[in-house]
Amino acid sequence: MTESGAHKHVDAHSGMGTTGHEWDGIRELNTPLPRWWLNILYATIVWAVFYCIAYPAIPLIQSFTPGVLGWSSRQSVNDELASLRAQREPIVAALSQASLDEIAHNPQLRTFAMAQGKAAFANNCAPCHGAGGGGSKGYANLNDDDWLWGGTLEQISATITHGVRADDDLSHAGMMPAFGREGMLDEQQISNVADYVRSLSHLPLPAQANLAAGAAIFSENCAACHGADGHGDMELGAPNLADAIWLYGSDKATIVEGLVNGRGGVMPAWGGRLDATTIKALTIYVHALGGGQ
């Protein structure tokens, strides 16, 4: 590499000057930059200087330079949220005024409530009930036609507001006693009544099943809540035992487990956590998932 007299070498083929860098006889052409290109480069440098003065730019040890314009990304987000709230205010106000029935029959309010309900459901309900309200063992499927505590708009609203076995005076309170653990029924009796319950919904039974004994135990111990024919009672949250829907499962072991230890799933009361308008929107959304009652 030769440095001296670098600028004076001219490439014979192109007639262009070279930078003076040479590797094994290969030289680098020194093609000049257009003036306008350089000007744009200088302009961006000037721009950067002013930008650093105007906007938050230089990190310090504990904080950063705030910039003379006082712009902040947090404030910008808050402003956008505020303007969104202002934009939604009329329809939110209308939603808070309207009754559930009015919302369900007003397409505009219903569409808005569905959108708001969907977001609120994803934030608050989906952890237990699933993203689409499909439920899982112990958590009710909200898409089917079976409602433990009632599926009308008012009933759904009440369940959401006050919860199930929750810390709320108006909460749904009934629960399945622990027949086995409390010593009310022995093992054989529990097995018999479990077979009987399975027979109500025509599930396969073992050959030695004693349905007569099971029926007797059922009418003594279970019928009070689940009804004589096992169709359940919404007032008490006692599920219908004669249908195809099982909150915990329809196999005998699961039914026996419920009889031994009792059941008492909890849903929080959302009345204190969510505002009334959001609960309305959630009610409309949940009601529409599988078509309420």
Add this chain to the structure above:
Amino acid sequence: MSVRQQQLDDAALAESGVEIPLYASSKAIYPQSVEGRYRKIKWAILFVALGVYYFLPFVRWDRGVDAPSQAVLVDIANHRFYFFFIEIWPQEFYYVTGLLILAAFSLFLMNSLAGRIWCGYLCPQTVWTDLFLTVERWVEGDRRERMMKANQPFNLERFTELLLKHSTWLLIAWWTGGAWVLYFADAPTLVYKLATFQGEPVAYVWIAILTFTTYFLAGFMREQVCTYMCPWPRIQAALIDEWALNVTYRYDRGEPRGSLKKNAALKSTGVKTGDCVDCQQCVNVCPTGVDIRDGLQIDCIQCGLCIDACDNIMTRVGRPTGLIAYDTQINVERRQNGLQEHPVKLIRPRTVLYATLIVFVGSLMLIALATRKMIELSALHDRNPQYVTLSDGSIRNGYTLRLINRQAQERVFLVGVEGLAGARIESSGLPADSSGRLMVSVGHDQTLELRVLITLPVSRVEDVESQDLAFRAVEPISGAVTTVADHFFLP
């Protein structure tokens, strides 16, 4: 000044021992006006192209009461693109892809037939620069006067001239930006809004941006856009072949060049002389400042003005025209070697290939346009839960349907399910016809999203994981039918 000339200058500079500067400032070019055939073609294209650009937004096209009546409209707010009888939805953006492919192949075809037709006549940069140059000549005079004035001291007269020139340029640039935004909203309404300062801020911003780019690119950057900024000259240089017609200086006839007197004197002594009288007219009229006699070069846009200039001179000195003309490299070389000229060969493998691709892509697009469906249906199965068991043991699946009505009127669709015996379709609040199909009203030119539930009665439930089904939408008035296949999941 051409890149080649600049390189030669730099070399001379280097030889003289002076340091080569690290940057090159642009050399001023003062193109002279010229009359002739190619100038006429350029005028015609300039008027037609700019006329179309500036006035097309005002052309009306009746699409019915509720649809926009503008012939060409990019309706961003409503996600529609209108072009006369064609209406494109966002999901049909592949039409635009097709147009871009057609544009690229047309460019290649033009190039292999007759070089840089695009650059010389059609490119917006060329057309607007031409217009700005015309204004410049009108205000400041032709080449000589402009060169003189550039070196004169600044005075009131000069100030008035410059003021007039730049304000005319800005006016054209502003109108250019103004016409651009008219393609994105109803033109007459927007003109009224803009004039009364009620337009959307974004409209003013775009007008400002395009005013600036037009003023800057056509007024100041000019040939530098072509030389430094545009990729096409590089690509073009790689695509050209010796059979393509190009604006060519026929050096076989022109060289050795010399002034009339000098060549006449030489000729009398029996030395061979060329027809080029070295009058520099071809260089003077060139908008990019190149010397066509150096051969094909990257900054020559092949606008043909040097042909006009040379023809005028040849006529005046009583020699045949066409010393500079559209010619092929191969013929110049053949004549140079005393061979017979080849007839111009327009049909060559590459032109045939490009033309075939153009016809192919064009036909695909026409077929797609002709078979475009006026109604459409798509289905999305609920992800969670995939199926729901009802209390009587029936199985229900949820779907989100999207019904598209591209017609200009509101239409009722009959949506049914088929391929799954016993399945029932329902959607809350929607009526059904006698055969159980949902009756859905979809607004004109709209998409409707609809959640439907399909229930399979317990008697039909089989022990399989999933079954096939299809949704079928019928629009009775036009008779259009569309189906979409999906699955029904079971426990």
